[in-house]
Amino acid sequence: MRINRWKCFIGGMLAVAVFAFAMISPTDALAKNNGNGKGNGKIPPGQLKKISFTMMGDVYGHWAAEPVTAMQRQGIIVGFPDGKFYPQKEVSKNEALVMLMRAMGYEDESPTGKSLKLVPKSWASGMVALALDKGIITREELKNFNGNEAAQRYEVAVWLARALSNSDMLGNLSGGTVQFIDAGKIPGYAKNYVAQMARAGIMRGYPGNVFKPQNPVQRAEIAAMLFRCQNMFSLNPRFEFIKGTVDDVMPSDPAFISIVPGSDDRLTILVQVADDAAIFVDGEAVELEDIERGYAVSLVLNSARKAIVVSAGSEGAADNDDENKDEAAPEVVKLNPKDGAGDVKAGIDELVVTFDEKIYPVKSLKDIKDKIGVENITKDRSINIGDVEIDGRDLIIELKVGLEENCRYAVYIPANIIKDKEGNKFAGINSRDWRFATFEGEDEDEDAPKPEKLNPKDGAKVEYGIKKITVKFDEPVQWVNEKSSKNTAIVFNTTTNALLTPDDVNIDEDQLVIEFDKKLPVGEYGITISSGIIEDLSGNKFPGIGVNDWVFEVVEEDD
Structure with missing residues (x-):
């Protein structure tokens, strides 16, 4: 049969291309496909190769078995002397930075002497100093750096993003607005x-x-983050990364896997599989012969160009699940309060979701209660849920305390916790899709005074020395009552986690003035202005400035 395909043979040999009527290769000699897509039907007796690798004792069966083992095989993470990984153990700041630097391929580089002097002495000093040289951590962050403390989730996000951005891996991917309700x-x-x-x-x-964001990162979690980074960006130049679709597998001795990279099926790449390769399908450790033709696959190749990690996913499984889930799933027909309502009555302690059919818990009512989120956006705190009931088509969420006046709220219901009689699962409600507020009268923004100018501007960098911040409105404003000025502004230094108390807060016609006797320290700031305490001369209340809406940074003066 004429074979109109290019083949590259990788693994201890020079890559070659063959274009012929009939091709002789390890695929043909050892593993003629037997029709089941596994390609091991005619391997001679005694030539079936069993790939063996040692997985750390407490990782087998863990949700992070694949990322942990993949990172272990590349030397990015290591276990403890007892042969365990302790996936639930918190990772320290030192450990997190060392793992990240290894993943980026920086372990053979040396830091500058200047950076070494700024880093607290420890086993990880060299890597932390190199992270400073690479712009992954800053001098400001080092001022209060304790490498033995647990790394927090927001810190790891910062370090990962900087590392990827500095290597031009994120491209034009911008952050945008944080969508989490906290x-x-x-x-x-x-x-x-x-x-x-x-x-x-x-x-x-x-x-x-x-x-x-303040939760400590576990060892399993950082392994998963680095594994995702590797699959997306091929981080470490010491390794080669290949993605594609499985064309054939040959669990012979030596073993091979043939893949089609990209969408051009005229090219297949034949890769030798290392004797101690880590092999996974859908996150579970398997034998090479368990991988079938058509599976999506990612390979990590060592310096000898042998696959040391084989990560495969069964074709179409996720898509089929989604399709079945959405086809006849329960749908929301009514929300109470309505999404977008601005004049919800303060004090109500019951939220109701009405579906188009009778609903049931997937696990239990307690599971639904534990997973639903109700957030007071204005005051940045979660609302305690007292109980959850299902009454026919209605999901009833009972709050321990009624809604506060002049506040915005968001409600989140995750997917797969509610089902119909046939077992079709509800897709959930995103927190952006069910929001309401308890402002009196008409919509909160219709006639309310609006900020015309913030000083410093949102997102600005200002030189050290400022003692006053202001909000200029589009019309004259006044306090709702005499006590309002005492609870007006929250000035938070996010760099030091310090709350600063203004020495004076006053209104000057159309301007809110917040003053300090001392200059604001260097650092990043978030300003929150409370809602319902400032109004125009007609009594329309200012809805306030939320926690994400006014941030700026005070920086040291240029030398």
Whole structure:
């Protein structure tokens, strides 16, 4: 039969291309396809190769078995002397930076002496100093750096994004607005980095659409983050990364895998599989012969150009699940309060979702209660849920405390916790899709005073020395009552996690003036102006400035 295809043979040999009527290669000699797509039907007795690799004792069966083992095979992470990885153990700042620097291929580089002097002495000093040289961590961040402390999620997001950006791997991927409902807890300088990592799919949130920025990162979690980075960006130049579709597998001795890279099926690449390769399908450790033709696959090749990591995914499984899930799933027909309502009555303690059919919990009502999120956006805090009930087509969410006046709220219901009688699962409600507010009267923004100018501007960098910040409105404003000025502004230094108390807050016609006796310290700031305490001369109340809407940075003067 005429074979109109290019083949490249990789693995301890010079890559060659063959274009012929009939091709003689390891594919033909050892593994004629037997029709099942596995390609091992005619391997002679005694030539079947068993790939063996040692997986750390407490990783087998863990959700992060694949990323942990893949990172282990590349020397990016290591286990403990007892042969375990301890995936739930918190990773320290030193460990996180060392793993990241190894993943980027920087382990053979040396830091500058200047940077070494700035870094606290420890086993990781060299790598941390090199991270400073590479712009992954800053001098400001080093001022309070304790490498033995647990790395927090927002810190790892910052370091990952900087490392990828500095190597031009993120391209034009911008961060945009952080969509997590606890975005107000993310330091101002870190928000764009968190948004970048979330958009890229490298870091993910928790049920309830929360990011939990101050949570410590576990060893399994950072392995998964680096594994995703590797699959997207082929990080380490010491290794070669190949992606494609499985054309054939040959568990012979030596073993091979043949893949079609990209969409051009005229080219196949034949890669030798290392004797101690880590092999996975859909995250589970398998034998090479378990991989079938048509699977999506990513290979990591060592310096000898042998595959040391084979990560495969069964074709179409996720798509089929999604299709079945959406086809007859329950749909929302009514929300109470309505999405977008601005005049919801303060004090109500019951939220209701009405579906187009009777609904049931996938696991239990407690599971639904634990996973639903209700957030007071204005005051940046989660609302405690007292109970959850299902009454026919209605999901009833009972709050422990009623809604506060002059506040914005967001509600999140994750997917796959509610189903219909046939088992079709509800796709969930994003926190952007169910929002409402408890402002009196008409819509909050219709006649309310609006900020015309912020000083410093949102996102600005200003030189050290400022003692006053202002908001200029589009019309004259006044306090709602005499006590309002005491609870007007929250000035938060996100660099030092310090809350600063203004020495004076006053209104001068159309301008809110916030003053300090001392100059604002160097650092990044987030300013929040409370809602419902400032109004125009007609009594229309200013809705306030939220936690993400006014940030700036005070920097040292240029030398």
